[in-house]
Amino acid sequence: MESAIKISHEHLTNIFKSSIFTDTLEKCANNTYKDGVETGFEIRQDIYSDNFFLCKISKGNCDSMAGCQTKFLGNWNDKMFLGSYTLIYVHFHPYSKETIIPSDFDLLGIRDGFNDIIYKEEKPYKYETRSIDGIARINERKNIDVLLIQPKQRDYFIDKISMELGRYFDTQKRDREIIKILKNNNLNADLISYKRKNSIYTLENENKLKKFSFSPKFKEFSDQ
Numbered sequence: 001m002e003s004a005i006k007i008s009h010e011h012l013t014n015i016f017k018s019s020i021f022t023d024t025l026e027k028c029a030n031n032t033y034k035d036g037v038e039t040g041f042e043i044r045q046d047i048y049s050d051n052f053f054l055c056k057i058s059k060g061n062c063d064s065m066a067g068c069q070t071k072f073l074g075n076w077n078d079k080m081f082l083g084s085y086t087l088i089y090v091h092f093h094p095y096s097k098e099t100i101i102p103s104d105f106d107l108l109g110i111r112d113g114f115n116d117i118i119y120k121e122e123k124p125y126k127y128e129t130r131s132i133d134g135i136a137r138i139n140e141r142k143n144i145d146v147l148l149i150q151p152k153q154r155d156y157f158i159d160k161i162s163m164e165l166g167r168y169f170d171t172q173k174r175d176r177e178i179i180k181i182l183k184n185n186n187l188n189a190d191l192i193s194y195k196r197k198n199s200i201y202t203l204e205n206e207n208k209l210k211k212f213s214f215s216p217k218f219k220e221f222s223d224q
């Protein structure tokens with residue numbers, strides 16, 4: 001069996017700095033800023049090569065992306081879909097001034113992103129893929145922050161995290177306190193920022209992407 005391609009720091013940097021990514025991020029930000037609803041998009045990664053694919057922007061409602069389906073951009077075919085997995089899923093929360101706090105729906109999605117099913121010659125294979133979830137906000141100066149979260153294991157206690165995050169709902173909370181709670185609960189987490197200069201978004205802290213690198217691991221043949 002071919003081995004899965006490692007998701008290196010360099011590969012993640014290429015994606016997060018690519019114009020296809022930053023342009024889509026900007027479109028989502030503008031939609032959310034204007035309409036006050038969540039918007040998001042997915043990057044799918046081919047399991048056996050460096051190729052990655054952008055999916056269409058989807059629109060949620062004012063407090064979740066519930067019910068949103070992945071729709072594909074460009075010349076998609078089943079083979080590209082079946083041989084790839086969700087590497088990055090970014091969505092914007094509409095409350096631009098507030099600290100980014102993952103909802104229970106987000107935490108469930110992050111947990112489910114730990115594994116994915118890849119098809120090869122119509123056979124399903126289960127891989128540990130550790131999808132990266134990005135929850136984003138745009139502020140008044142039109143800069144964009146993205147809280148990145150990645151599961152370190154399949155099971156963690158969503159109720160416990162939710163309760164710990166909930167303590168901060170009615171207070172002035174800080175991003176670093178949220179990141180600390182997530183890290184203490186077996187999640188990888190950090191905040192990256194895009195600064196807007198001359199209408200172009202530039203990633204400020206690409207070194208933070210290093211801790212999100214991983215190698216997809218083959219788990220089992222699956223009948224899912």
Ligand SMILES: [Zn+2]
Nearest residue numbers: 102103106135
């Ligand atoms: Zn969310």
